[in-house]
Amino acid sequence: SEMCMRNVFTCVKENLKLCMDMVKKVVKFYLLDKKRIGINRSKSTIGSKCNQHCDGFNSNNVCGNNGKTYRNMCKLEMDACKNPEDIIIYAHPGPCDCFLDGVIYVHGRPMTSNDSCHQVYCDLGKAKKTLIPNNCCDLSDAVTLQDGGTMETSCGLIICNKGSSTASKSPNLCCKDKEGKYYSDGEIWTEADGSIYSCETGTSIFNGKVT
Structure with missing residues (x-):
């Protein structure tokens, strides 16, 4: 053989x-x-x-x-x-890890087989890796970087191609508000509490909130 x-x-x-x-x-x-x-x-x-x-x-x-x-x-x-x-x-x-690279990364919530946001890992530079949804994101779905420091929503993170070490922006990334409505890149909306949010795929926005 x-x-x-x-x-x-x-x-x-x-x-x-x-x-x-x-x-x-x-x-x-x-x-x-x-x-x-x-x-x-x-x-x-x-x-x-x-x-x-x-x-x-x-x-x-x-x-x-x-x-x-x-x-x-x-x-x-x-x-x-x-x-x-x-x-x-x-x-x-043992449990499945992130593309079998030997490290299990922490995410804001566990992945399920029915999750429409497929989780992948990205090398964002500065030795930081994170799990992020590939197709959509939720303002309440926080992402934890490997060093345990910065908390950002997936809306503001640069999206990687699965298994690729090169990060690339996703023009089709969407953001979801607390009521489940989706917004496309560049859209701005106001939540019930008066907070103003912007969906920007190319920049990192802390909690997706416009400051």
Whole structure:
């Protein structure tokens, strides 16, 4: 068999297996060996084979190649079994971190699978990294820099491309007020308490508030 290495992942290429690097460190694996990942692709058997109870397993977090943290290996295997089209496999022990760079960054709120604001990490210079939503932002969703210092809303931060070390401005970034209404770049609005806010994607505005 032929070994191929892409970023921090290694997979085996043999038969119909394919090891592929997706651009900008966003890696997905297409591993087609049913035996290796324990997936029976027959839909008629999914119901009976994918309902194993994992309550008796220790809570040793593991990370899947889909970026999802599972309570234990059993939970990962059951998810892989129920979703064979996603080809979910084990990535590394412990919770998933920020693109597997070895550091877990602090954000103002935990990320959920239903979160429309996909969190990525940015190198903003001066050895500061932060997690920010990629598509939208909320004035109440504060962002904590790695050094634990500055608190800024994601509206005012420069948006990075996923997995890229080069920061770039996002012309499509939106801001959301406390009532859930969205504003585009450059718009100014007044909250019920009289505070005036401006959505500016190219500059950092403390709490998004115009001073």
